[in-house]
Amino acid sequence: MKTYSISEVAKELNLTAYTLRYYDKEGLMPFVERTPSGKRIFTESDIGFLKVIQCLKLTGMPIKDIKNFIAWCSDGDSTLQQRYDMFVDRKATVVAQMEELKKTLEVIEHKTFYI
Amino acid sequence: MKTYSISEVAKELNLTAYTLRYYDKEGLMPFVERTPSGKRIFTESDIGFLKVIQCLKLTGMPIKDIKNFIAWCSDGDSTLQQRYDMFVDRKATVVAQMEELKKTLEVIEHKTFYI
């Protein structure tokens, strides 16, 4: 199975190795294995998971909340509903942002505000 | 014309007077008038403008960038295109976030990732 180093993953996800180590320290990556000498080794599935984390971050979710989500994942099927609800909640947040933005666009398009 | 005090506006917009003064210091509210004694007096249109600022913040726009936008507004019609472009850009950002979120929702709905 192909694995990746921290700097390869950082490049792929467009962030730094510092940031990945910080995420690890914050409990966002309990799934990442190590070599006998202690180096992190990332699998394809780890990278997929990190992409989900990035998506959650994009929606404005704080790291502590993402950490909770990761912890739920470790708890298995019993937390499936919670996890699903959380995603639905996130979606609602972004949809609400979209609505606000649309309203604002309408305002500026109709030139109804100036200083 | 009806006007509002800083604390009334803070309550209406669901933030604190501290925050409003901070925004003022950062150049986000050059339009707000004062009484002869120096108190800020907000009009309905000021509040409308502050709501636009809140909307921009919701999309993740930093205060410095919002300040630039406000400065453009002061520059009048010559910056109309820039301002419109900025809003389109913001909209695109949020739409992209939506797309990411939809993808992620699909992933979790199909239960294709677990730790």
Next chain:
DNA sequence: TTAATCCTTATAGTTAACTCTAGGTCAAGT
């Protein structure tokens, strides 16, 4: 006239999310 609410400046504290440095380990190439 007293209490509340506002103002200022200056300064300090807080939180989140990085971002970096120092000092050390380890594995591969020459």
Next chain:
DNA sequence: ACTTGACCTAGAGTTAACTATAAGGATTAA
């Protein structure tokens, strides 16, 4: 064997955006 480069940790430093306090003063509603 040795040097180079990528990795490690702990912990310090940074930035943004508040959030609050203090000290001192003005205004306004009851």
